[in-house]
Amino acid sequence: TQLLEQSPQFLSIQEGENLTVYCNSSSVFSSLQWYRQEPGEGPVLLVTVVTGGEVKKLKRLTFQFGDARKDSSLHITAAQPGDTGLYLCAGARGNEKLTFGTGTRLTIIP
């Protein structure tokens, strides 16, 4: 059973468009992280959110943690080819190990 479900699984859009990807769970997490993994590389941490309702911005990327701390979203404004990659969410519950989501593979078409 996958604790963290990400949607969509695949997304291909034109450069300049906006997009949102989701990370959902029935469990409550004490914190949630987003990673981006580019081909041939390991995942790189983008952001950590810890408070329900928290919104963090990283240039054109906006991350939101759900009020109930069960879900999160990543919104990208004016997508660029450099945003292409596999986006992974990962949740921590108390003193348990980090659990990774199923991933969203994003392709930005120039």
Add this chain to the structure above:
Amino acid sequence: KAGVTQTPRYLIKTRGQQVTLSCSPISGHRSVSWYQQTPGQGLQFLFEYFSETQRNKGNFPGRFSGRQFSNSRSEMNVSTLELGDSALYLCASSPRLTTSGANVLTFGAGSRLTVL
């Protein structure tokens, strides 16, 4: 400072063989976690080592094992390789035990294993 280094980056083995992968964490990081990444299963946790002791273990068979040395470098070994073991094996280092509530992982680029 240097990142997490994994060797080898690519390797091909045949069924029944065994393989050893190496991971050098960021200097000062004492925790090393190993993950298996496949298109179908995503990122699956194998085990975590901290101060030379296995602290957490995922749901993998005993063919998968690891160890950590006094300098925090870690190795993982897979014996009696099966076709399904083909995957990207990632290691990640952290300053503290990841179940301490400080779950900040820095990943290496991975070792891509192909089993024929």
